[in-house]
Amino acid sequence: MAATAGKQLGTLAAAYYHHQKLNLHCYQLCSLLQVRNYAARKGTREKAKKKKVKVEVKKVGFVPPIRQKKTETLTVGELQTDDSWKSEPLDDVWLGKYHKWKVYPFAEAVECHRETHHPTCYNLPNAFINAYIELDMHGEKPTKIVEAFTRTVNVPHVFDHGENRTVIAFAKTPELLQLADKAGATISGDNQLIKRIQKGEISVSDFTAAVAHPEIMADLSVIRGLMKRKFPNPRVGTLGLDLSVLIRKILYGIQYKAVPLEQDITFGRITVPIGRLTMDSKQLEENFIAIIKDVEQVRPKRDGLFITRTSLRCPPSTEVFKVEFQKYFEEKNSADASYESDDDEEIVRTNVI
Template structure:
């Protein structure tokens, strides 16, 4: 391997070394504005802080597009002209109530399902829009009074408050488990009686002032006129809460303007006329929750009887008076009634 002295002459190397000693190294500043232009070219990634989003609000538009709507409207379809037609191209047939019950009795005959005492369920679809288009009715639970009792399969214990002894006795005769006045309120405050043992609390308006001391313990169970737990006729209230139809309107997670009620109104071995009266009472009670707006509240009513999957459409308008349009009581009106 050749050395550098063999490649370049010594005189050349001396001259090159002397020239390198005269080189001055300087650091010149960049031209004005160069750093600013470079900084502008840099793309800043801004991370947006997103709070907690409920599961039913995530990718809402995508879910609504993929998920079939639960709202049903066949008003634009034709009505069938005879007994033979393709059901999906025509409106649902509306059955008289008793005919629908007889149809269910045929399917529950001993030769088919063999359940002649099967429960009869009412399926009520609701339009849950409130007074404003952007507001919707929240889920609500009510108990509807019925004339014809049936085994609802629930344990319902009731405690009643009243100053008047006669009202207390009427509540006991109607089926209340415990009644009392100011003394009963003191026993609850001392821990001798637990409100958790009772599903419903009813009261007479004459003891409402003393009962306000238990508002923190009762919370949603506190008697009020909107739910019907604050009334002067305690025997009627006890009868309604013991034997009435307990139903809940549930709003859809994604379609806020759609709600549904599914509840038992009786059994197939009952008289169809009695079942019809229970159904009429249920429809009227649901209409009490109608908001102060125009348009429909109940959109469709169906009759079911498990285990059969058949559903028969019923015209609920037959059980409502033409001029009778019940409206839900506003909170201000409720407060006025309580004060009075």
């Protein structure tokens, strides 16, 4: 009996010990679970607090319809430049939707804008007159599109473009620096000017552009990081042998940008001022010719027109007058052909002799 009781007591002791060990393990496990639950609840509370933060909404007052900004929306018909299939207007009043767009002589289009800007109308006799140039942006291959580009062109008749431009010039010889100053450079110099820029006495960011002569490019490379995009480059037209031409192009040249349309990227447009209404019509026409010839230089190597349509606009008037542009290229082609024929005739004469 004593042996049996001892065995039972030992079994109970082992069971008790095992029970206590199991309780300890459960306690530790529960404590860990409590920490995880607490951490999860804390994260949930933080998220809830963030959601409860009220966002202050600013109320906008009523804007009259006249003052609302209107985005330019062009229809397929306005993008279509070929209207040869339309009929000619029979009188002075017609619907542009069903008839050809009238082509005005350049001088007549300018005179029409002068009438609308007379003191009795808009009272802006010295307003800018803009050339609106439409482009076919198809590239050399059918799948390629001409990207947006920005160029600066020298116009034969300079006018006040309303911008304050400044130029810094770099050259080695005193003769070149003197020519740069006469051309209108804000500041010019050699290695001493480069050292002043390195010390921080002069900031290149204060100038519209920087031009340089090729002889000083080796010394100018030490401040390439400070100049960034304003570092002289022949592609941009800021590096060359004739500093006076470069400076005048920056100061008085007209900058334009070709932008693809959002409705159809195969169409592009350029809006560029060609002068003011107070200028002579012949001068405005010569500026217009210089600009369209510069645009034609970007033409991709493919068949068809690059410039599809040109017109004259003069804000704030909404009138648009279409003008002819192909005749200016035809004059150039005929002049080149006549020059080649003269050369051929001269060669024949020399052979005969």
